Amino acid sequence: MSAGATADRTLRGRVAVVGIGETDYYRHGASPDPEFKLALKAILTACGDAGIDPRDIDGFASYSEERSEPSRLASALGTRRLRAATMQWGGGGGGCCAAVANAAASIVAGLADCVVVFRSLAQGQFGRFGQTTGIDTISGEKAYLMPYGVLAPPQRFAMRVRRYMHEHGVSQEALRAIALASYHHAQANPRAVMYGKPLDAAKYDASRWIAEPFHLYDCCMENDGAAALVLVPAERAGEFRNKPAYLLGAAIGSGYRAGAIPHNSPHYASAGFETVAADLYAMAGLGPPDVGVVQCYENFTGGVVMALAEHGFFAPEEANDYLAFDNLIAPSGRLPLNTSGGNLAECYMHGFELVLEAVRQVRGTSTSQAKRSDVAMVIGGPMVTPVSNLLLGSEATL
Amino acid sequence: MSGDAGRTYLPQGLPIPVAEADGLSAPYWQGLRQSRLLVQRCRHCATWQFGPEWICHQCHALDPDWTEIEPHGRIFSWERVWHPSHAALRQHGPYLAVLVEIPHAGGIRMIGNLLGDPAQVVSIGAAVEGVFEHHSHPERPYSLLHWRLSSVH
Secondary structure, eight states, rough: OOOOGGGSSSOOOTTEEEEEOOOOOOOOOOSSSSSHHHHHHHHHHHHHHTTOOOOGGGGGEETOSSSSSSSHHHHTTSSSSOOEEEOSOOOOOOGGHHHHHEEEEEEEHOOSOOEEEEEEEEHHHOOOOOTTTTOOOGGGGGGTTGGOOOHHHHHHHHHHHHHHHHHHHHHHHHHHHHHHHHHHHHOOOOTTTTTOOOOOHHHHHHHHHETTTGGGGGGOEEEEEEEEEEEGGGGGGGGSOOOOEEEEEEEOOOTTTTTTTTTOSOSSSSSSSHHHHHHHHHHTOOOOOOOOOOEESSBBBHHHHHHHTTSSSSSSGHHHOOGGGGGGGEEEEEEEOOOOOHHTTOSSTTHHHHHHHHHHHTTOTTTTTOOOOSEEEEEEOOOOOOOOEEEEEGGOOO | BBOOOTSSSOOSOOOEOOTTOOOOTTHHHHHHHHHHHEEEOOOTTTTEEEEEOOOOOTTTTTOEEEEEEEEEEEEEEEEEEOOOOOOGGGGTTEEEEEEEEGGGGGGGGEEEBBOSSSSOOOOOOOOEEEEEEEEEOOHHHHHHHHEEEOSOO
């Protein structure tokens, strides 16, 4: 056990997710509602799922410069008081699990009792991540990239993935299998934006390049919507109507000089989880064989390859064998992956849809239920810093 | 070692690089204007550092010196970009960006475009040399550093 995870200093088994909710998911710019209203709708749905009065929420947690801010939410909902308001710095979708960890830490430390963790996005209202027109001058990291056409996330991550493929002999087919698994699971999920829009290998191969080695289907969508969950102390988990999903562990961070710009991190061909995966397993007291199902943030499929390897599911040199379609699908694949369709095919809710799906797996209510779902992992956005991850489990895993 | 005046690898209209308000990277951008590549090297412990920072990450001496280096290195990674993420690139077609490692400066890396045929086969490890590209913008002239495959190895 690491020094940071002594018996007293842990989140293991201390908090539980008792409610989840999301809005309808839309193509980017297609939401009929503004962003803040989406956030409210998701929060009300999550409270309804738990069976709690939204006025009892006493904290909010989010990430990635979320715009629906806690004081406005608390006022709009008429919560009796506000006791925790945490925002994870940096990392974009890398913070989707960190937001849960920060909320959990607030509860375990006695700062709050009922924290909503959420993310809302309306790109029609606020603009897309994938377009960069309208910037006149640029400073800092992007100054070393954008004048060379390294503008949006696909271009900012392709070289990292190319280097990883070069170092470890990872094939394009390994990336493809991840895309196919997400689309396969989305076909069973009526919430999914790509529901009814299947993908096969030939369609993947024929799709246009965005930035080599990323085809169109290696890249996440951009979407509008909101998703939320309700977190309470474990002692209260039995008071609510649904089966609780307990937090078994969570970790946040990155390794040595991961943030050295531009593209100067010593361990460049990495998703950034070397230290963070070890911290997660140490807190949970679990290892890769204990994990039955994984939701892993696909900004790009190549990041999923790295992230899964760094969590010990296979060695990088085994990626081509392990990352085969049949291994990645529910119910009986070796490691069912992104069982709601994930960022590629359910909704790019900046990874928060993955956290909700892990809760569904533990509850047994996924539209693509894994055979082993007592311990469900979420891996936040890879290749950024800080990254984060978490493990959820049923009461039996405590 | 200098690009042709008036011809640039990518179309005009992309974001223009400027130093931060606190001036951290100003020597780098000023160096490029003079076709010189300046990077940081700590005067106390000789550690190379790029991008710049106000402190040496190795020994914590403040304000690392700026040192001129020869612009050549090896391709560490690359990408061929097809999708235009900016209006200026919409009719342009594919282009190549490379991450170049500079072994004689502690292995620091920098990104630029790889000149030549955008359809060319790119090899990680290939030797490249720098090509300065000067942009005579009326208010904000600036210079970039591109790369081409080395003629001598």
